[in-house]
Amino acid sequence: MALKHIILTLLTLFGLVAIGDALRCNCTNCAKSGYECETDGACMASTSFIQGHEQHVRICITRDSLVPPGQPFYCLSAEGLLNTHCCYTDYCNSVDLKVPSLPVSSGGPWGPVELVAVIAGPVFLLCMLLLVGLFLFQHHQRAYSHRQRLEVEDPSCEHLYLAKDKTLQDLIYDMSTSGSGSGLPLFVQRTVARTIVLQEIIGKGRFGEVWRGKWRGGDVAVKIFSSREERSWFREAEIYQTVMLRHENILGFIAADNKDNGTWTQLWLVSDYHEHGSLFDYLNHYSVTIEGMIKLALSAASGLAHLHMEILGTQGKPGIAHRDLKSKNILVKKNGMCAIADLGLAVRHESISDTIDIAPNQRVGTKRYMAPEVLEETINMKHFDSFKCADIYALGLVYWEIARRCNTGGIHEEYQLPYFDLVPSDPSIDEMRKVVCDQRLRPNVPNWWQSYESLRVMGKIMRECWYSNGAARLTALRIKKTLAQLSVEEDIKM
Numbered sequence: 001m002a003l004k005h006i007i008l009t010l011l012t013l014f015g016l017v018a019i020g021d022a023l024r025c026n027c028t029n030c031a032k033s034g035y036e037c038e039t040d041g042a043c044m045a046s047t048s049f050i051q052g053h054e055q056h057v058r059i060c061i062t063r064d065s066l067v068p069p070g071q072p073f074y075c076l077s078a079e080g081l082l083n084t085h086c087c088y089t090d091y092c093n094s095v096d097l098k099v100p101s102l103p104v105s106s107g108g109p110w111g112p113v114e115l116v117a118v119i120a121g122p123v124f125l126l127c128m129l130l131l132v133g134l135f136l137f138q139h140h141q142r143a144y145s146h147r148q149r150l151e152v153e154d155p156s157c158e159h160l161y162l163a164k165d166k167t168l169q170d171l172i173y174d175m176s177t178s179g180s181g182s183g184l185p186l187f188v189q190r191t192v193a194r195t196i197v198l199q200e201i202i203g204k205g206r207f208g209e210v211w212r213g214k215w216r217g218g219d220v221a222v223k224i225f226s227s228r229e230e231r232s233w234f235r236e237a238e239i240y241q242t243v244m245l246r247h248e249n250i251l252g253f254i255a256a257d258n259k260d261n262g263t264w265t266q267l268w269l270v271s272d273y274h275e276h277g278s279l280f281d282y283l284n285h286y287s288v289t290i291e292g293m294i295k296l297a298l299s300a301a302s303g304l305a306h307l308h309m310e311i312l313g314t315q316g317k318p319g320i321a322h323r324d325l326k327s328k329n330i331l332v333k334k335n336g337m338c339a340i341a342d343l344g345l346a347v348r349h350e351s352i353s354d355t356i357d358i359a360p361n362q363r364v365g366t367k368r369y370m371a372p373e374v375l376e377e378t379i380n381m382k383h384f385d386s387f388k389c390a391d392i393y394a395l396g397l398v399y400w401e402i403a404r405r406c407n408t409g410g411i412h413e414e415y416q417l418p419y420f421d422l423v424p425s426d427p428s429i430d431e432m433r434k435v436v437c438d439q440r441l442r443p444n445v446p447n448w449w450q451s452y453e454s455l456r457v458m459g460k461i462m463r464e465c466w467y468s469n470g471a472a473r474l475t476a477l478r479i480k481k482t483l484a485q486l487s488v489e490e491d492i493k494m
């Protein structure tokens with residue numbers, strides 16, 4: 001409204017120049033009269049700022065127009081828009097008026113109220129935003145921990161899984177018939193792990209101790225990792241929970257749990273317990289019959305074949321290479337069959353992208369069992385099958401350990417580790433490489449093994465596991481088939 005009024009006023013003014021005799025003024029729109037005018041009223045100068053443009057006007061105002069008297073309408077300024085000056089001496093309107101501007105943009109000093117408003121306003125807004133954010137975050141956290149508790153402790157779910165009369169076998173059976181094929185639900189794993197009573201140490205390895213524990217009257221094995229070894233704990237649990245990994249010749253995984261006791265984190269892997277312990281322990285204690293040898297060898301091959309095999313389909317399994325196969329990492333079950341254990345160094349093959357699921361390093365595993373290409377670091381790590389071939393080399397050494405203990409016609413040899421006669425205990429890589437790569441030596445296969453079909457077959461398999469060229473070695477499946485046939489010929493019931 002004000003703006004419209006002022007424009008109208010200005011427009012009117014432009015046409016309102018009356019020439020009188022008393023007063024002479026500057027006149028911006030009086031080109032004909034030399035930019036001058038005369039009036040009986042007042043000279044007026046105004047500067048306006050309208051729609052972004054500055055306009056300077058100097059005119060004469062008639063006496064009739066100077067209404068109301070004292071504060072003539074034409075002489076009024078409008079803050080921020082129009083600066084007007086009326087005067088009553090000749091050419092007095094030659095002054096240069098400043099462009100009017102709004103108080104805010106004029107940068108003039110603010111009053112204390114404005115200052116407080118300008119500073120406190122945004123601060124208050126910021127505080128409000130922070131408070132709202134904090135509230136939303138806390139709400140989200142509460143909802144999250146509530147969900148977590150439900151997942152871990154929901155008694156309704158636990159009842160389903162952990163009814164009092166259920167044994168571990170029942171649990172595993174339930175899981176294999178209804179579950180995803182990769183393991184017990186995490187909250188069941190945790191509850192089982194936290195109700196185990198540890199009994200005695202049964203083994204020591206790279207990462208910590210292995211204990212026998214009791215759960216609902218049955219035995220379980222608990223591998224306890226030190227807090228420093230969290231990555232190894234996580235990796236082994238991850239591998240054991242690979243979909244479709246369960247197999248009678250692979251150690252049966254039960255639970256993984258990380259329990260914070262305030263000072264450190266206890267990292268547990270719970271698995272089936274096998275009282276015979278490792279194949280290494282077993283062969284140290286006992287010699288084996290031909291039947292016993294074939295059972296051990298065939299079951300180990302079956303376990304390794306399953307590990308290596310890729311199963312396609314939604315419930316399929318990736319190929320897995322063990323990378324630390326040895327007699328200490330194979331367990332002997334009550335029925336005389338093997339279960340492959342210690343999957344902490346295993347790698348999985350992602351066949352779609354033909355990649356390996358972790359960045360593998362050149363040399364892992366136990367030096368004594370390292371294949372020549374691993375010792376020489378010539379193994380092609382881009383090719384997943386290379387890792388399988390290295391496992392097969394190690395399986396050959398394990399077969400040699402077993403066959404030496406085979407009791408035929410009253411003869412059997414004492415237990416020895418492979419290369420016991422060629423390298424010191426705890427050999428270095430260099431010591432192993434000299435023997436295995438440079439001298440191309442392998443464990444001795446005695447001539448008398450040729451006299452017994454089973455030992456002859458075992459000896460032949462070993463040699464075909466030990467080729468320097470990894471690709472030339474047998475596959476686990478081939479070995480399994482050969483030994484299965486042998487077991488039929490020897491009339492062995494598996």
Ligand SMILES: Nc1ncnc2c1ncn2[C@@H]1O[C@H](COP(=O)(O)OP(=O)(O)O)[C@@H](O)[C@H]1O
Pocket residue numbers: 202203204205206207208210221223251271272273274275276277278281328329331341342344
């Ligand atoms: N489930 C089990 N039942 C019986 N003994 C076991 C079991 N698991 C491991 N052991 C014993 O503990 C030893 C170390 O276990 P392992 O899993 O190989 O640990 P690490 O990764 O430390 O080598 C094995 O050689 C074996 O003697």
Ligand SMILES: [Mg+2]
Pocket residue numbers: 205206328329342
């Ligand atoms: Mg081990």
